[in-house]
Amino acid sequence: GNSVTQMEGPVTLSEEAFLTINCTYTATGYPSLFWYVQYPGEGLQLLLKATKADDKGSNKGFEATYRKETTSFHLEKGSVQVSDSAVYFCALSERINTGKLIFGQGTTLQVKP
Amino acid sequence: GAVVSQHPSWVICKSGTSVKIECRSLDFQATTMFWYRQFPKQSLMLMATSNEGSKATYEQGVEKDKFLINHASLTLSTLTVTSAHPEDSSFYICSARGRSERERGEQFFGPGTRLTVL
Numbered sequence: 001g002n003s004v005t006q007m008e009g010p011v012t013l014s015e016e017a018f019l020t021i022n023c024t025y026t027a028t029g030y031p032s033l034f035w036y037v038q039y040p041g042e043g044l045q046l047l048l049k050a051t052k053a054d055d056k057g058s059n060k061g062f063e064a065t066y067r068k069e070t071t072s073f074h075l076e077k078g079s080v081q082v083s084d085s086a087v088y089f090c091a092l093s094e095r096i097n098t099g100k101l102i103f104g105q106g107t108t109l110q111v112k113p
Numbered sequence: 114g115a116v117v118s119q120h121p122s123w124v125i126c127k128s129g130t131s132v133k134i135e136c137r138s139l140d141f142q143a144t145t146m147f148w149y150r151q152f153p154k155q156s157l158m159l160m161a162t163s164n165e166g167s168k169a170t171y172e173q174g175v176e177k178d179k180f181l182i183n184h185a186s187l188t189l190s191t192l193t194v195t196s197a198h199p200e201d202s203s204f205y206i207c208s209a210r211g212r213s214e215r216e217r218g219e220q221f222f223g224p225g226t227r228l229t230v231l
Contacts, residue, residue, distance in 0.1 A: 036222075043117070043206065044157075044222035089156070100147075101220060105156040 002027045006090050006104035013080055013111050021075040021107045023064075023090035031092040033057075033066050033073040034101070038087045047075075047088070080111045115141045117209050119223035126197055127231055134192045134226045136207030142187035143209035147220060148180075151204040163190055197230045204228075 007022040025031065035047040035057070048057030053068035062077045073090060090104040116139040126132050136146055145164050149157040161177075163169040163184035171177045179201075181193040190209075194201050204227050208220035 041224070043224040044208075046219055049219070100159065100162065101157075102159075103156045106154075 002031070002092060002094065002102050004090050004092055004102055004104035006088075006107050008105075008107070010108040010110055013109070015082055015111055015113050016079045017111075019075070019077040019080045019084075019109065021088055021090075021109070023073045023075065023104055025071050025073065025090075025092050027071075027092055027094065029094055031094050033064070034091040034093070035062070035064055035073070035075050036089040036091060036103075038089065038106075040086070044089065080109070082111045082113055085109055085111045115209070115211065115221040117143075117207065117221045117223040119207055119226050121226060122224065123227040123229075125229045125231065128198050129196055132194045132197055132228060134194075134205055134207075134228075136190045136192070136209065136223055138188045138209045138211070138221070141209075141211040141221075143190070144187065144212045145210045146184055146190040147208045147210075148182060148190075148192050149206045149208070151206055151225070153204075157206060160192075194228065197228070199230045202228055202230045 003026045005024050032051045034049045036044040037047045038044050048059045050057040050066035056065045064073050064075045087106045087108050089106045091101045093101050118137045120135045148160045151157045159172050160175045161169045161171045161182050163182050165184050165187050169182040184190040204225050206225040208222045210220050
């Protein structure tokens with residue numbers, strides 16, 4: 001079946017460091033890929049998405065590129081801030097219209113001043 | 114942006130009792146709502162998908178008689194955990210999806226409900 005695998009956390013970085021959170025997937029067909037963020041005490045928020053191969057999703061300085069050849073969707077940010085501390089979830093859906101999401105296990109990011 | 118609320122945010126109950134959790138879309142009509150369960154430091158597991166006015170579709174391994182889902186209107190879905198036991202203790206999260214082009218392909222998540230069964 002379809003699945004998503006994320007790098008294990010927690011990831012601890014100093015402010016202004018470069019961030020990479022790895023995400024790989026297994027899927028039949030052509031899934032859409034998402035990154036969601038969960039701040040402490042809040043619900044999940046969509047961070048960015050990509051719907052086809054080679055698409056790059058970007059938002060708030062974060063970006064991820066849909067790589068079909070490596071089945072990956074790694075999240076990157078050039079300079080993290082303390083306010084980026086949260087749990088990040090990679091997810092896929094088989095087709096954007098179905099809306100059914102399969103999540104990775106989540107990666108906790110802690111950014112220290 | 115689209116807002117989804119859940120009530121209650123946390124609940125403690127005795128074993129054997131039933132607990133109802135509400136999920137509301139506050140500023141859009143949710144044609145589809147999803148219910149997830151999240152264990153500590155683990156991922157979200159989809160429990161069921163509910164479309165307004167029809168029966169919910171449950172994922173494999175989820176007991177439909179245990180977790181009753183009702184989606185009676187375009188702004189409200191409820192999850193009732195019947196005869197709750199300590200192993201049902203978890204974080205339950207709902208999400209909603211609207212009809213419009215802008216909303217299709219994205220789910221808006223509620224803040225979650227922490228259930229503790231004693």
